[in-house]
Amino acid sequence: IMCNNGCILPVEGFLQGLRDLCTEYGITLIFDEVITGFRMGLGGAQTYFGITPDLSIFAKALASGYPLSAIVGKKEWMSLIEQSKVIHAGTMNSSNATVAAALATIKVLQQENPYQRMFSLGKQLMQGLQETAKKYHHKMLVQGPGPMFNIAFTEQAEIQDYRDTFITDKQLLGRFIAGMHRKGIRIIGRGLWYISAAHTEDDIKQAIKTADEVLLEMQNK
Numbered sequence: 001i002m003c004n005n006g007c008i009l010p011v012e013g014f015l016q017g018l019r020d021l022c023t024e025y026g027i028t029l030i031f032d033e034v035i036t037g038f039r040m041g042l043g044g045a046q047t048y049f050g051i052t053p054d055l056s057i058f059a060k061a062l063a064s065g066y067p068l069s070a071i072v073g074k075k076e077w078m079s080l081i082e083q084s085k086v087i088h089a090g091t092m093n094s095s096n097a098t099v100a101a102a103l104a105t106i107k108v109l110q111q112e113n114p115y116q117r118m119f120s121l122g123k124q125l126m127q128g129l130q131e132t133a134k135k136y137h138h139k140m141l142v143q144g145p146g147p148m149f150n151i152a153f154t155e156q157a158e159i160q161d162y163r164d165t166f167i168t169d170k171q172l173l174g175r176f177i178a179g180m181h182r183k184g185i186r187i188i189g190r191g192l193w194y195i196s197a198a199h200t201e202d203d204i205k206q207a208i209k210t211a212d213e214v215l216l217e218m219q220n221k
């Protein structure tokens with residue numbers, strides 16, 4: 001999922017096609033799960049889509065905000081590190097506190113299984129933003145799977161590739177985001193939203209109410 005470029009979902013067959021090509025030509029298939037990991041589910045986007053890469057990288061939600069990243073993969077590739085054929089050196093490797101944070105995060109995610117709720121809250125927020133924008137005649141596109149999604153001011157019905165991200169009104173997005181920030185809702189500057197396991201229905205309602213105020217102000221200016 002191209003989270004940093006409009007939250008573009010892979011088209012049907014794309015990931016399987018990549019898997020097949022990489023297997024055929026002996027190429028390592030690597031999934032960047034830095035954003036999708038522990039957000040789409042405990043098994044990341046690869047479990048969600050049912051495609052297994054050779055290597056993947058995880059970070060961000062893995063340790064609930066503690067600075068940690070991880071590279072994981074099939075034994076065939078990871079054993080190269082074990083055999084010291086590939087160097088995996090880093091000052092912060094195996095930092096106890098961040099690894100403890102990741103273990104605690106995974107434990108809570110396993111116990112609480114918040115994923116259905118995160119998808120549902122995400123969809124609720126996406127729909128609320130869409131309806132509010134429509135009410136004030138703003139052409140706001142909201143797209144993504146739910147636990148993460150993107151907003152863009154554009155006439156397009158969908159952002160399908162990187163090129164489409166250029167046909168969006170970044171100035172209008174900037175005004176919306178600044179308005180939200182002023183009223184205490186923090187959104188990432190490029191229009192990306194995340195739902196976390198800690199979010200509640202009240203948070204969603206507050207975000208929609210605030211978006212309503214900001215979109216109204218934008219209409220009047």
Ligand SMILES: Cc1ncc(COP(=O)(O)O)c(C=O)c1O
Nearest residue numbers: 003004032033034035036059069
């Ligand atoms: C999807 C994705 N991959 C990789 C990275 C890079 O991570 P880092 O800043 O740790 O190099 C980011 C950073 O935000 C990201 O969003």
